[in-house]
Amino acid sequence: MSAVAQGEPRLAHERSERWVSALATVCGLLLVAIAAEIVVDAAAGPSPVVPKSPELVGWLSGLGERLGYRGFLIALLVSCGAYGVLAVLARRFGTRAISTRWAIVLIAALQLIVFVGPVLLSTDVFSYVAYARMGVEHGLNPYTHGPDAIVHDPIYRYVGHDWDRVATAYGPLYTLLSYPLAPLGVVGALWAMKLEALLASAGTLALTWRCARARGFDPVAAILVVGANPLYFLYALGGAHNDLIMMLAMMAAVSLVVVAPAAGSSTRSARREAAAAAWIVAGALTKATVAVLLPFMIVSKRRLAPILGMVAALALAAVVGYAVFGIHGINIVAALNRDAAFVSTDSFANEIAHLLGKPGVFPIDHDLLKAALVLILLHLLWRTWRGYDWVAASGWALLAISVTSTWLLAWYILWPLPLAVVTRDRRLLAATLAIQALFVIHQTSPLLAPVQ
């Protein structure tokens, strides 16, 4: 009697786990199929999803049909749905629903499919190559000239119209990293940039795994939530954005702090904290946003080591940056102030302005948003001082920066995601995914009323 009573729930449990596993498989396959469809169709010919680009993927060109914006949006919505289900299953059932090997194969497939395809949804990578070619091939300082200084260079015609007069806003470390790619030619440099983004993505996921395991979370669920995110593999990796390199440095710093050595002495952990601070500086010298992690780490650790690590890295960067690029190469604040004035149609600030009956964002709104951001950061710093997890606080800070920014792009709302999956405050992950969902919903107006 009791054996039967125990056996029935176990049977039901096994059956439900099989269903969960099957559902996860279907969602994973759907994601792979959609990624492949987008890549093959994007390679088929002119598309609003694919920026004007030199011939990169000729061998894919005969396989698909031209990708329209509506078709892309439908694919994006379906893949977001599949990702949502997959993320819930991974977080709720862990390896009972999704095996480690299957998760790694799925994420690797998604990344590789996008890697072999054309550049998607952004012209930024052409700007990266242009800045590198300005420095190496033309002897121009990319911190004082825009790509319009090299109008006869073959990369110029692919640089986004909004950016052809704009000097680089990226950090000197990233610019130096891109310099060796310039002599590879335009196509070679683009492939190298794509490879750099792929490796940065793989590194970010590996470090996310490491941090999740060190903090007692399911690492499979953690990397699935990050690596199978459609904004991550379609927008960030598809556009070969250097945000992935910034995120790699960010996760390297976090893993140095949270993955404690087995029998860690105080000196050893101090060294790791100093190295972590140096990694954050390295990330900020790629893209400045990640610098926001530093105060949280310093306030949380309350030791000299991270401050020393930060100062040493900054000093080294200032010397090298100044030697190579002059004063403009190390004046990141000026570049940030310039970019902070831009307004994108997808920014929440712009949407709120429309809600309040204004035609767009006014200068006073920029000031109000900055004030709101400062208040949020002060609150988070206070919370961290009083024991709140600095990694979660950093994630909230990155999310607050993207939400209050008047220049918002899909890959900006990915910044907090790897941090959100390695923190105990589940609100951060919920808020990050909710913001991403709102961003995707805002893209869908061409589905409701196509202009033809």
Add this chain to the structure above:
Amino acid sequence: MSGASLSSEERLPVEERRWERLPPWLRPRISEQHGSGRLWRLETTVLVVVGLFLAVAVVNDLARQTRINHRLVADLTTWRHYTDHDYKNISIDQETLGAGSDHEVLCGNTSGGAPGSKTQICLAIWGATVGGRRTVHGGWYLPPYYEDVRSERYGCFGAVRRLCPR
């Protein structure tokens, strides 16, 4: 001894005892104090309110953009009907007659060819959509390969004559 009344849970490690000179509410903590549920609830409430506000802003903007798209579809139909050309590449300008207004300027070729490669006719369109079209209030012409700037316009007609150079 300022730290004498602290429970072992609140006690800072030896190397951080210097902070115990601060009043208790100012001291750093190793981890969050249990029972800080009130702050958590307050933060969560603020997050939910902000989230709802952003959701309303997004839906409102989506509806606004959809309305604009419907209007632009009517504008394109109007341009094609007025010129009797079923061309695909017609540029739409929402700034010249006032950003944020419902006044648009649509430019397209007067005869077949690549976009902008022939003399272009620009129509100033506004008003209510009736039968899938709006009203043409005037317009002007542009030479081939020129963008729509005041100095290049000629043959202005209707309510927008003032937009041509003298």
